[in-house]
Amino acid sequence: MLDSVTAVIVGFLIYKTAWDIFKEASHYLIYGFxxxxxxxxxxxxxxxxxxxxxxxxxxxx
Structure with missing residues (x-):
């Protein structure tokens, strides 16, 4: 059971990091300032x- 909980936590951290990178990159790509x-x-x-x-x-x- 601990493996499943750890996998969900790691998956969430990967998702959050990817979302933050996407948000910042898309802001610069559309000439955000x-x-x-x-x-x-x-x-x-x-x-x-x-x-x-x-x-x-x-x-x-």
């Missing part, structure tokens, strides 16, 4: 002499 960093970039652009506004920011990893 941290919103806080985008705000910092927008602030830097707006503080640049001659810049009036930021219409859109496109980023890639």
């Amino acid at each position: 941290d919103e806080q960093q985008l705000g910092e970039y927008k602030g830097t652009i707006l503080n640049t002499p001659g810049a009036k506004s930021v219409k859109d920011i496109k980023v890639r990893n």
Whole structure:
């Protein structure tokens, strides 16, 4: 019985690890980016002499 319980626990850990890797990889593949960093970039652009506004920011990893 202990083997079955151990197998279920190990299977769950493998599944959770695979899900975490998939979530992170898919975020980068669809050009996901941290919103806080985008705000910092927008602030830097707006503080640049001659810049009036930021219409859109496109980023890639």
